[in-house]
Amino acid sequence: MFDEQTELESLREIYYLTNGASGSWRKLLAFGVSLEQQLKRKLLWIWPTAVDLENYNHFLAKHNIQRILSIGCGSGLLEWLMAAAAGEHKISMHGLEVDRNWWQSKYSVRSFIPLNYVEDAANPSQLDSGFLSNCCNDSPPCAMLFCYFNNRRAFLDYLRIYRGKWLILIGPKPAVGIHTDPNPIQPQLPTDVWILRERLDWTDRNVVAFYEKIA
Template structure:
C-alpha cells in the first residue's frame, strides 16, 4: 500500500536533485534514488527506468550518429528526457518534449515537468500538426529524430511521422515477450510504406526493454 506522505517526500527529493544550475550532475544520484521507490511511484515518474549503462550506451550511439536534436512525443513529465540530456556532455544533446492535454500537466495533481513541455490539443492536432509545429517545439531547430517511449497511439504516431522531415526514428518499449502492448512496438513498428525506414541499431534497455533506431532511406 503506497504511503502518500512518503510518496510526497520521495517526489520532493526528486525535484531537489533535478533543480538548479548544476542539477544535471545528479543524474546518477537520481537513478540510485529511483531504485529505492516502489513500483507504483517509479511508474508514475517514468515507464522504464534505464540503468546508467543503458543511458551511456544510448548517448554514445546518438553521438556516433551525430544526432543532437530530438523531439520526444508523449514525453509525460519529461524525466527520461531530462536524464538523456544530463548524461550528454554539455550541450551535446537537446531533447525537447511534446505532450497532449496541457490542462492536466499544468494542474496541481500532475507531477511537475522536468523539461519545458510543448503541448498539442487532441481536438485540433490534425490541423496543428506540421513540420513547422515540430520545429517550434524544438526552439526553431528542425528535429533530427522523433522519440517515442512507451507510446500507445497508432493514429497519432502515423500523423507525427507524416509531419516529420528528419531521418531518425527512435522507439523505446517492451520486448514482445513482456506481454505489454505499445504502438509502435520497437521491434514490430509496422512503419508505413510511403517513407521507407530501415532498422539501424538496437540497444537493450534493462532486461525487458529495447531501444530501436530506424533510419529513413533516401
C-alpha cells in the same frame, strides 16, 4: 507502505536532484531503485541504468543527433535523464503531450523538460507548419522519440508530418506481455523508407530501436 507523505518526500528529493546542473543524474538513478512501483510509473515507464544511458548517448553522439522531440513524454523524467547523461554532446530536448489541464494540475508531477501541448494546434497541419517542423527538420540532425506510446493513428500522423531522419522507439520486449503501438521491434514502418540502424536492450524487458529514414 506507500503513502502520500512518502510520495511527497520522494518527489521533493527528485525535484532537488533534477534541479540545476546535471551532476546529479547518477544519484537520481540510484534513488529511483528505492521508489515504490506506483510512484515510478507516475514518473516514467522505464528506469534505465547508467550503462543503458551511456550506450544510448553513444549512438546519438556517433550520428551527431542534437535535438530530440519526445511525443507523449509524460513527465519527461526519462528525457531529462537522457539529456543530463549526455555530457559533452549536448542534447536539446522537447516534449509534446495531450491534456494541458492534467499536466498543469496539482495532481500531476512536475514536467522535467519543456513541454508543448497538442491542443495548442487546432489540427495536425498546424503542428506541421509550427512546432513540429521547427523543432524537427534536419538541421542540425534531430530525432523523434516515442517511449511506451500506444496510439497507432496518432503515431502515423506524427510520422507523416515529421521532417527529420531519425526515429527512436522505446518499448517492451515481446515476452514481457505489454502492448505498445508502435512496438520498437515490429513497428510496421514502410521498410523501403526506414532502416533499423541499432537495437539496444535496456535490461531484459525493454528495447530501444533507432531507425533512419533513407528516402
